[in-house]
Amino acid sequence: xxxxxxxxxxxxxxxxxxxxxxxIYGILLVFATIPxxxxxKLPNKCIDxxxxxxxxxxxxxxxxKVILCSDWTNSTRGESKGEMEALLKILMRKNIKFxxxxxxxxQAPQVAKDTIREVSSAEEAHGGRHYKEFEDYVNLGxxxxxxxxxxxxNNNIRSVAQGKKDFPEGSGPKDALQSPVFEGIKSVSDxxxxxxxxxxxxxxxxxxxxxxxPMMYMVSGVMVPENTSYYASGxxxxxxxxxxxxxxxxxxxxxxxxxxxxxxxxxxKYKGDSIPGWPGKTxxxxxxxxxxxxxxxxxLLIVAVIVxxxxxxxxxxxxx
Amino acid sequence: MNxxxxxxxxxxxxxxxxSTELYVKLFAAFIIGIGVAxxxxxxxxxxxxxxxxxxxxxxxxxxxxxxxxxxxxxRTPTDAPRGAIEGVSFWIADSQPxxxxxxxxxxxxxxxxxxxxxxxxxxxxxxxxxRDWAYSVVLVTSMFxxxxxxxxxxxxxxxxxxxxxxxxxxxxxxNYGKDLLFxxxxxxxxxxxxxxxxxxxxxxxxxAFRARSTEATILLVTALIVMLSLMxxxxxxxSGVIDRISPNNGLVQSLKLSAISGWLKxxxxxxxxxxIDFGVGIGxxxxxxxxxxxxxxxxxxx
Numbered sequence: 001x002x003x004x005x006x007x008x009x010x011x012x013x014x015x016x017x018x019x020x021x022x023x024i025y026g027i028l029l030v031f032a033t034i035p036x037x038x039x040x041k042l043p044n045k046c047i048d049x050x051x052x053x054x055x056x057x058x059x060x061x062x063x064x065k066v067i068l069c070s071d072w073t074n075s076t077r078g079e080s081k082g083e084m085e086a087l088l089k090i091l092m093r094k095n096i097k098f099x100x101x102x103x104x105x106x107q108a109p110q111v112a113k114d115t116i117r118e119v120s121s122a123e124e125a126h127g128g129r130h131y132k133e134f135e136d137y138v139n140l141g142x143x144x145x146x147x148x149x150x151x152x153x154n155n156n157i158r159s160v161a162q163g164k165k166d167f168p169e170g171s172g173p174k175d176a177l178q179s180p181v182f183e184g185i186k187s188v189s190d191x192x193x194x195x196x197x198x199x200x201x202x203x204x205x206x207x208x209x210x211x212x213x214p215m216m217y218m219v220s221g222v223m224v225p226e227n228t229s230y231y232a233s234g235x236x237x238x239x240x241x242x243x244x245x246x247x248x249x250x251x252x253x254x255x256x257x258x259x260x261x262x263x264x265x266x267x268x269k270y271k272g273d274s275i276p277g278w279p280g281k282t283x284x285x286x287x288x289x290x291x292x293x294x295x296x297x298x299x300l301l302i303v304a305v306i307v308x309x310x311x312x313x314x315x316x317x318x319x320x
Numbered sequence: 321m322n323x324x325x326x327x328x329x330x331x332x333x334x335x336x337x338x339s340t341e342l343y344v345k346l347f348a349a350f351i352i353g354i355g356v357a358x359x360x361x362x363x364x365x366x367x368x369x370x371x372x373x374x375x376x377x378x379x380x381x382x383x384x385x386x387x388x389x390x391x392x393x394x395r396t397p398t399d400a401p402r403g404a405i406e407g408v409s410f411w412i413a414d415s416q417p418x419x420x421x422x423x424x425x426x427x428x429x430x431x432x433x434x435x436x437x438x439x440x441x442x443x444x445x446x447x448x449x450x451r452d453w454a455y456s457v458v459l460v461t462s463m464f465x466x467x468x469x470x471x472x473x474x475x476x477x478x479x480x481x482x483x484x485x486x487x488x489x490x491x492x493x494x495n496y497g498k499d500l501l502f503x504x505x506x507x508x509x510x511x512x513x514x515x516x517x518x519x520x521x522x523x524x525x526x527x528a529f530r531a532r533s534t535e536a537t538i539l540l541v542t543a544l545i546v547m548l549s550l551m552x553x554x555x556x557x558x559s560g561v562i563d564r565i566s567p568n569n570g571l572v573q574s575l576k577l578s579a580i581s582g583w584l585k586x587x588x589x590x591x592x593x594x595x596i597d598f599g600v601g602i603g604x605x606x607x608x609x610x611x612x613x614x615x616x617x618x619x620x621x622x
Contacts, residue, residue, distance in 0.1 A: 021523055028522050043556035045578055074507040075514040106431070111507070144427030148420040151386070159417030165337065169477045169486060173337065229590045229597070244550050291552065297518070298547050304526040305540070312530050 013318060016311025024304065031300045035292035039284070042247075042291055049231050050248030051267045053216055053238030055257055056193070057087070058275050063095045065181060066193040067153070067213070068137075069206065070112035071104030076199035076220050081115060082246035082286025083218035084197050088119040089253065089285075092131055093278060097181045099161075099191070100139045103146030104200045109139060126282050133168035138179035140164050146202055150209040157188045188213045193237075203227055207235060218245070243294045246287030253283035373614040380612035382419060386412055438463075466501050473498035542584055549581035 010018070060066065068087070072080035091098060100116075102108035113133070120131040133139060140161055143149040152160045161182060165173035176182065184190065189212045196206055197218040206215065207230055214237050219227050221242025231239040240249055255263050256277030257270050277283070335342035360368060385408075392399070392409050401407040442456035472494040476482050484490040491499070531537040548554050555577045566572040573579065610616040 019526065024523055024526060025519050028519060032518065042552045044552035045555055045559070047578070047582075074511045077511055078515075107506075107510075110502070114503070143424055144431065145420065145423035148423040152417050152420040155413060155416050160420070162417070163334070167474070167478060170482070171480055172478055175337075225585070225589055226593055226597075228585055229593050232586065232590050244552075247552070295551050295553060297522075298551055301522060301525055302544060302547055304522060305529045305544070308526050308529065309531055309540075312532075 011315070011318065013311045013314035016307050017315065018311075019307070028297065028300060031296040032293055035296050036289065038292060039288055040292050041288065042295070044247060044251055044291075046248040046251060046265055047244070048267070048269070049228070049239035049241065050245050050252065051257060051265070051269070052231075053218075053240045053245075054090075054249055054252040055267070055270055055273075055275050056214075056216060056237045057090050058094075058256075060094060060096060060192050063097070064192045065097045065099075065185065065190070066091070066195060067188070067191050068098045068100050068112075069194065069196045069198070069202070070100060070102050070108050071196065071198035071200050071202045072220075073105050073107045073111050073199075078286070078290060079220045079242050079246065080197055080199050080218070082243065082290065083240055083249075084112065084115050085119050085285050086240075086246055086249040086253065086287070087195060087197065087218060088116060089123065089283070092120065092123050092128060093281075098137045098195075099181055100137055101149075102142045103149055103205065104198065104202045106142050109141050113139065122282060134166050134171075134174055134179050136181075138166050138176050138181040140166070140176055146205045147209065150206055153188050154210050154212050157185065157191075158182070199223070203230075216240075243287060243290045246285070247291045248287075250283050250285060250287040253277050253281070254279055376614055377612060380608075382412075382415070384612075386416060435463075462501075465497070466506070469494055469497040469501060542588075545577065546581050546584065549577040 068091075070084065072084070074081075090096075100109065100112055102112065116131060116133075116137065120128075124130045131137060138161075141164065143160075149160060158177065161176040164176040166176050166179060167173050188194075188210070191213055194206070194210060194213045194215045195218070196203060196215065199220040203217055203219060203223065203226075215235070216238040217227055217230075217236050218240040219242075221244070224239070224241035224245075227236070227239055227241070230236045240246065252265060254277050255261060255265050257265055257267050257273075257275040259265075259274055259276065261279075335345055360371065363371070389412055390405065390409055392406065392413055395410070395413070399410075401410045439460065442460050444450075445453050445456045446460070476492075476494060477485050482490075485495060529540060529543075531540050548558075559576050559578070562572060562576050574583075607616070
């Protein structure tokens with residue numbers, strides 16, 4: 001009787017194509033977490049988008065003013081927090097004042113403020129100065145209607161801050177427009193750059209509406225392809241994407257562009273233009289911490305795809 | 321004329337921050353708003369449809385005019401309009417911040433509506449002790465705790481007498497509570513939930529990413545090249561091999577991973593995404609026009 005037939009043992013091809021989920025998940029867990037315990041400086045070739053981002057940020061005049069739109073929360077902290085930290089280090093070391101706002105998520109301003117506090121403390125511990133809310137940066141908070149807000153920023157930025165209060169710790173609410181950050185600001189073109197750190201669709205909201213201020217984006221890895229087209233067209237001046245982008249920036253902060261030294265990062269685009277770094281400062285961060293883990297997980301992904309395909313090839317050959 | 325803005329000199333439409341006058345005006349505006357909303361429910365359905373159409377068209381018309389009407393160039397605050405065209409132009413430019421504030425307020429109300437809806441559903445579930453009502457208790461309790469502790473922590477930190485709260489040693493129960501709920505739980509659960517995506521991607525890639533056809537094989541090889549190019553070590557080693565083979569031969573140099581992935585991104589991926597974007601853009605334009613003119617029937621009538 002057919003009921004009593006013993007099922008034949010699975011072939012190698014079948015085994016390769018049907019690895020149990022717990023095994024895959026377990027291997028991924030090990031591959032993603034173990035490298036986090038090791039901070040290894042890996043060789044790297046910075047991509048043009050990251051080089052442009054760093055070069056344009058470094059070319060901002062010391063002490064100038066920029067806008068920082070922080071549209072990420074801890075759901076993407078693996079990428080976005082590293083990006084934000086790298087950007088804040090550059091801004092703080094160049095004494096650049098900034099307006100902080102968010103158009104994506106109600107949590108975002110608090111997450112950004114916590115990150116600013118952390119980076120400021122770390123910089124202060126290494127000889128930098130403390131970045132004070134309201135004095136060095138002013139927090140406009142969250143705007144539920146991103147589209148209308150960005151149009152207003154482009155049209156009349158003072159109207160966006162009008163009536164808005166900043167709530168620096170240890171003091172009562174203060175009129176945002178009274179902040180030194182807004183001193184001498186008449187329109188958005190008085191800001192030298194609009195930085196957007198985002199993990200949501202606000203990249204398009206800003207791109208479609210902001211015309212009077214140059215922009216640079218820091219996006220999560222999956223958002224790189226769609227934003228590459230805006231970078232290629234020159235609509236955004238620089239693009240930092242994912243862990244790779246953060247690692248690029250951390251390397252650039254260490255050695256600069258077109259400088260002499262044992263490790264060099266060169267760029268034909270900035271030929272004859274030596275852009276300095278901050279060698280010896282605490283430039284490493286989340287990028288360096290996570291780049292090894294990115295290697296391991298990408299390698300595992302490639303191996304998994306190859307194993308599945310080898311299994312499929314073997315079973316096809318057996319069938320024919 | 322910026323009638324609604326919080327500007328100096330003070331007008332009927334604004335009041336000092338934290339003043340009784342401001343709270344009275346806010347309360348009055350809230351009551352009037354509720355009155356209008358309730359009033360709208362009493363008008364006949366046919367008329368209500370036209371109210372919605374009128375408001376939708378008016379709102380859309382403003383932004384259409386904002387984008388296509390000639391804008392004032394290098395305008396200073398003391399400039400006065402010369403003629404009707406400039407008058408309209410100035411009016412549109414001045415009104416936009418008011419519209420922005422209104423849209424932010426309306427979007428804020430949507431958060432309020434969400435909270436109301438959430439509470440209505442879960443209180444009903446708890447009251448009737450429906451299936452999994454215990455989860456509703458957890459949800460409602462968490463929400464109230466987060467609001468109370470979060471706002472309490474915020475108020476304490478605003479007080480100049482509590483400047484020491486920057487140091488954890490000076491925290492009280494409220495500060496620890498907020499820290500536990502927001503930074504300890506919510507933020508980490510947020511990160512934890514999204515990290516699960518990695519497991520799905522791995523599993524899906526293993527099971528579905530197969531070279532079953534020519535197109536799938538091309539996609540597979542492209543993905544592998546791009547992934548390898550993101551690995552600095554592989555890129556570095558492969559570039560070393562290429563440089564050793566022929567450091568000056570352009571053709572051989574173009575076999576570097578960064579060169580291939582750069583070509584793939586610049587020549588294949590970016591134009592394809594632009595093409596898709598154009599298509600989506602045209603679709604959005606058509607849909608926007610239909611919504612603006614109230615021609616879109618799907619999604620329900622007012």
